[in-house]
Amino acid sequence: MSILIDKHTRLIVQGITGRDGAFHTQQMIAYGTNVVAGVTPGKGGTTMHGVPVFDSVAEAMEQTKANASVIYVPAPFAADAIHEAADAGVPLIVCITEGLPVRDTMAAWHKVMAKRGANNPLGKPRLVGPNCPGLITPGQAKVGILPGHIVTPGPIGVVSKSGTLTYEVVKQLTDKRLGQTTCLGIGGDPIIGTDFIDALALFEADPKTEGIVLMGEIGGNAEEQAAQYIRRHVTKPVVAFVAGQTAPPGKRMGHAGAIISGGTGTAAEKMAAFEAAGVPVARIPSEIPGLIAELLQRRRTRRRNVVAKAAKQATPAKKAASAKKVARTKKVAPAKKAARTKKAAPAQKAAPARAAARKRARTSKQQAPRKAAARPKSKTKAARGK
Amino acid sequence: MNLHEYQGKELFARYGLPVLPGQVAGTPEEARDIAAQLGGLVVIKAQVQAGGRGKAGGVKLAHDPDEACDRARDILALTIKGLPVRKVLVAKAADIAKEYYLSIVMDREKKAPLIMLSAEGGVEIEEVARFAPEKILKLHIPVEGLRPYVARSLMMQVFPDFAQAQQAAAILLKLYTVFMDGDCSLAEINPLAVTTEGRVIALDAKVSLDDNAEFRHVDWDHWRDPEDESGWSRLAREKGLSYVKLDGDIGCIVNGAGLAMATMDLIKHYGGEPANFLDIGGSSNPEKVTAALEIINGDGHVRAILFNIFGGITRCDDVANGIVASLKESPLPVPLVIRLTGTNEEAARQILSDFGLGATTSMDEAVRMVIARAQEVNA
Numbered sequence: 001m002s003i004l005i006d007k008h009t010r011l012i013v014q015g016i017t018g019r020d021g022a023f024h025t026q027q028m029i030a031y032g033t034n035v036v037a038g039v040t041p042g043k044g045g046t047t048m049h050g051v052p053v054f055d056s057v058a059e060a061m062e063q064t065k066a067n068a069s070v071i072y073v074p075a076p077f078a079a080d081a082i083h084e085a086a087d088a089g090v091p092l093i094v095c096i097t098e099g100l101p102v103r104d105t106m107a108a109w110h111k112v113m114a115k116r117g118a119n120n121p122l123g124k125p126r127l128v129g130p131n132c133p134g135l136i137t138p139g140q141a142k143v144g145i146l147p148g149h150i151v152t153p154g155p156i157g158v159v160s161k162s163g164t165l166t167y168e169v170v171k172q173l174t175d176k177r178l179g180q181t182t183c184l185g186i187g188g189d190p191i192i193g194t195d196f197i198d199a200l201a202l203f204e205a206d207p208k209t210e211g212i213v214l215m216g217e218i219g220g221n222a223e224e225q226a227a228q229y230i231r232r233h234v235t236k237p238v239v240a241f242v243a244g245q246t247a248p249p250g251k252r253m254g255h256a257g258a259i260i261s262g263g264t265g266t267a268a269e270k271m272a273a274f275e276a277a278g279v280p281v282a283r284i285p286s287e288i289p290g291l292i293a294e295l296l297q298r299r300r301t302r303r304r305n306v307v308a309k310a311a312k313q314a315t316p317a318k319k320a321a322s323a324k325k326v327a328r329t330k331k332v333a334p335a336k337k338a339a340r341t342k343k344a345a346p347a348q349k350a351a352p353a354r355a356a357a358r359k360r361a362r363t364s365k366q367q368a369p370r371k372a373a374a375r376p377k378s379k380t381k382a383a384r385g386k
Numbered sequence: 387m388n389l390h391e392y393q394g395k396e397l398f399a400r401y402g403l404p405v406l407p408g409q410v411a412g413t414p415e416e417a418r419d420i421a422a423q424l425g426g427l428v429v430i431k432a433q434v435q436a437g438g439r440g441k442a443g444g445v446k447l448a449h450d451p452d453e454a455c456d457r458a459r460d461i462l463a464l465t466i467k468g469l470p471v472r473k474v475l476v477a478k479a480a481d482i483a484k485e486y487y488l489s490i491v492m493d494r495e496k497k498a499p500l501i502m503l504s505a506e507g508g509v510e511i512e513e514v515a516r517f518a519p520e521k522i523l524k525l526h527i528p529v530e531g532l533r534p535y536v537a538r539s540l541m542m543q544v545f546p547d548f549a550q551a552q553q554a555a556a557i558l559l560k561l562y563t564v565f566m567d568g569d570c571s572l573a574e575i576n577p578l579a580v581t582t583e584g585r586v587i588a589l590d591a592k593v594s595l596d597d598n599a600e601f602r603h604v605d606w607d608h609w610r611d612p613e614d615e616s617g618w619s620r621l622a623r624e625k626g627l628s629y630v631k632l633d634g635d636i637g638c639i640v641n642g643a644g645l646a647m648a649t650m651d652l653i654k655h656y657g658g659e660p661a662n663f664l665d666i667g668g669s670s671n672p673e674k675v676t677a678a679l680e681i682i683n684g685d686g687h688v689r690a691i692l693f694n695i696f697g698g699i700t701r702c703d704d705v706a707n708g709i710v711a712s713l714k715e716s717p718l719p720v721p722l723v724i725r726l727t728g729t730n731e732e733a734a735r736q737i738l739s740d741f742g743l744g745a746t747t748s749m750d751e752a753v754r755m756v757i758a759r760a761q762e763v764n765a
Contacts, residue, residue: 020699076601101569101599102492109497110529133698147698147728162644164696167728168749171696188643190494190571217644220494243647246632246654247663254628254643254665256598257494267651284655285648286750 001208002137002182003157003199004092004126005068009141012037012060012069012090014081016048020096021072024145025049028070031148033141036064057081057088068092070134070143078130079104086112086125093193094143095129102256105130105191112193122201127193131256133163133185146170146183154179156292157203159196160215161188161222161255165243169215169285176289178296181209188217188255196226204234211237211296213288214279216270218244219258223270227277237295240274241282242267387595390433392475393609394573394591401564403557404587408477417458420476422451430457433473434466437510442466447479480587485577486544487511488558489592490527490565492572498526499565501558505544507577532562545580553586554578569599618685625677627666634659636760637682637691637720639675641666641700649694652749658757661688666700675708676715683719690721690760694749697728706734710741721759725752 011028015021016038026049029035035051037060044055054060057069069090073081078097085093086108093112112127128135134144138151145163150171158173158180160166166185173180181203186194196214203209212234216223223242230238245267247253249260260266271281280295282288389397392410399405407424410433411417421428432444439445444466448454454476464471485507493500503523506514514521525540537555545551557578565573574592581587600606612620622629628643632650636658640646643665650660662682666674682688695705705726724745726734731747738745746752 023699075598099598101602102571102596103566103569103599106492106497107529145699150728160644162642162648164640164642164698164700165644165648167696167698168645168648171727190492191497215644217647222495225495241648243644243651245647245651246660247647247650248630248632251630251663253630253647253663256596258643258647284652284750 001206002140003135003184003202003206003209004128004182005135005137005141005143007032007034007140009068009092009143010034010036010064010066011141011143012039012057012064012066012085013051014039014057014069014071014085015073016040016051016053017043017046018072018074022048024070024072024096025051027145027148028142031136031142032139033143036060036066057084057090061088061090066090068094068143071095071097071130073097075099075101079108082108082127082130083111086115086127089125091124091126092143093125093127094132094134095127095193096132096134096144097129098131098189100130100189102190105189109191109193121198122205126198128184129187129189129193131189132187132192133166135182135184137182138180144185146185150174151183152177152179154181155208155210155296156180157199157206157209157212158183158215159199159203159212160185161217161257162215162243165215165285169213169241169288172286173213173289173292176293178289178293181206188219188257190220190257196222197229200226200229200234200238204236209236210299211239211292213239213241213292215241215243217242217255217258218247218253218260218267218270219255219265221265224273227270227273227279230274230279231277237292237299238279239282239288239291239295240271240279241285241288242270242274245271387597387600387606387610388435389591389593389595389609390435390473390611391431391591392433392473394593395475395588397564397568397593398561398588398591401560401567403560403564404585405591406478406480406587406589408475410473410475411458412473414455414459414462417474417476418451418455421448421454424476424478427479428454428476429479430454430461431475431477432461432464432466432471433475434469434471436467436469439466444471480579480589481582482577482579482589483582483584484580485589486554486579487514487522487574487576488554488561488578489572489574489576490561490570491574492570492596493526496526498529499562501525501527501532501540503540503544503558507579511574511576527562532559534559537562547584550580550584550586557586557588564593568593569596569603570594571596616685618681621677622664622681625674627664627674627678627681629665629681630663631685632660632662634661635687635689636756637661637664637686637688638694639664639666639678639682639691640694641696641705645694645696649692649749649753652753653692653757656750656754656757658753658760661686666705672704672708672711675705676712679709679712679718688720689763690723690756691718692752692756693722693724693726694752695724695726695728697726697730697734700728701730702726702728702734703730703737706737706745709743710737713741720763721756723752723756723759725749 017040038053046053069085071081136142136146138153152174252259395405409420446457448457487504487507489502537558541551541554572594575588579589646665653660726745727747
């Protein structure tokens with residue numbers, strides 16, 4: 001499993017005859033992505049790398065029954081390309097182009113949301129980006145510009161505002177044999193179609209994703225909101241990183257959204273928000289693989305324990321349990337607690353602060369699954385049904 | 387890009403917003419001529435992009451042209467919050483009865499422009515927000531636009547006099563047009579003033595423009611003040627590099643904004659100080675690499691330079707070629723540490739080693755190395 005794209009993805013490339021569009025079409029095909037159509041107005045009837053080119057997205061949709069589109073159209077026309085894809089009924093629209101005026105993105109965002117309808121966070125259509133590297137589901141499909149050779153299939157969902165920093169971290173994960181379900185670059189613009197919360201909801205709903213790595217950066221308050229969301233709704237372990245700890249206020253750091261304004265949007269505030277939500281924060285990128293590996297290990301152990309416990313309690317607890325069974329459960333619980341404490345002990349010695357954060361993380365997460373277990377599952381099924 | 391007050395007022399006037407007549411002056415003599423032209427009481431205002439100009443002595447009244455000349459001379463000698471005053475605005479003065487605050491800002495979270503309005507004008511809005519947030523009225527503008535009745539009813543909540551509320555509503559509607567047509571990320575009037583005759587006018591203008599929209603605004607170029615940018619910043623912008631000068635001594639050249647920030651953070655983490663933020667962007671034009679080296683060498687006190695390249699669209703061999711071409715032309719006065727990985731990494735390594743340069747693949751290792759090299763230079 002994965003999120004948003006997989007081997008069933010049938011992709012349209014908007015701007016396929018341009019320099020970037022043509023190059024990355026080749027790269028996506030080489031990775032095994034099923035590119036079914038290209039669109040460049042005025043170039044209909046031609047082909048590019050063996051892919052038929054159409055004059056409009058509507059025509060391409062009609063002819064090829066595509067289910068996703070990726071946009072490499074130059075900035076002045078990119079928002080229009082999003083509108084065109086949304087109007088043609090494309091369910092997943094990924095805009096790679098950078099440099100879109102915010103006003104244009106805002107209008108395109110509202111178009112996509114109006115098509116989706118209210119209160120449908122996991123629904124379609126979905127816009128990813130603009131100004132993002134796209135996404136890749138290792139071994140299945142890539143939509144965008146992420147390099148294919150750095151990813152490998154596995155249990156980790158990766159979501160990031162950045163491009164090359166994502167590559168850096170994904171490569172470090174892969175080098176440590178920590179594979180990925182899907183790597184998603186949401187982009188660094190002030191207005192984006194898919195934010196951290198959407199991505200977290202998607203990964204939470206994906207049964208194959210066991211842990212999540214989230215990479216934010218200075219500017220705005222998306223990280224603070226993500227931290228809140230994780231505390232309330234995410235049962236899977238999350239590790240966070242925030243770029244721009246040394247960035248001065250008032251200076252735009254490359255990305256249109258990466259600016260500290262009026263004392264808000266600093267890395268320190270974002271890191272504190274994650275820590276307060278029980279999410280371990282990596283100080284430097286190379287800490288990420290170790291942190292997520294440890295949390296995954298702990299989650300797997302806990303799950304095994306839960307399964308073992310469930311097997312012992314064959315009868316559901318709510319049926320008037322016999323006094324004997326109650327006694328047994330009570331005996332089991334303290335033993336397990338002790339076992340867990342032992343495991344946590346060495347980590348505490350090594351890095352007291354981080355261990356404390358993790359301890360908090362565990363406490364909050366232990367409570368969360370019980371409340372959340374029933375609810376997100378039903379939501380997930382509903383979303384998948386659509 | 388942030389506009390100066392006089393530029394913001396120029397933009398406002400174009401859309402029919404009421405501003406008091408005035409002109410910008412670079413010398414005391416020019417200020418005198420403008421004051422003579424305007425006649426009567428004038429106000430001289432320092433044109434720097436900083437709040438609290440009044441408190442810093444950057445806003446003065448003058449009763450006649452000679453006084454305007456003297457006041458302008460005083461103000462042009464000031465430095466306000468580290469910014470030297472190079473220009474003053476000379477404008478007709480008004481008798482103010484009451485000051486309000488009005489702005490439209492892009493709210494990235496709600497994906498909509500946000501109107502902020504307050505009867506507490508003339509002070510910095512951040513102060514009001516901190517101590518009396520209930521005194522700021524906020525309203526998001528829906529995607530279909532701002533209706534006149536909405537503007538009117540908003541203003542009626544703040545202006546006790548209906549005629550004034552109506553004038554203010556007209557100003558808000560025009561300000562919204564400025565904001566949308568002008569691709570602003572902020573359009574602020576502080577104070578929005580009511581004169582003793584009951585006229586509502588924009589006494590100040592603070593405008594930030596969305597740089598991404600420059601392609602459809604041919605007029606923006608003339609607003610860019612060449613003196614606001616150092617020569618190096620201008621070169622960076624012209625070459626499509628994203629560059630911010632910092633105070634440290636380790637220069638860094640990175641591809642991608644996120645990785646560039648993370649590189650700066652890592653330098654700090656290992657005990658160094660970054661000299662800059664520099665993102666060479668996605669394409670790997672060797673010319674950009676040359677320009678990047680030139681900028682970092684020229685601007686500031688760099689003791690060592692780090693290249694951190696993760697090849698995706700950027701091809702490592704292109705960067706290597708750029709480095710070699712640049713070094714052939716002018717050898718570097720400081721040590722260079724290169725980290726390359728990703729697309730065409732092998733070819734890049736070959737190009738560098740033919741030139742006698744090494745490269746590492748680990749970012750952590752490269753950062754520790756460049757800090758060590760910088761310290762050697764220090765010693």
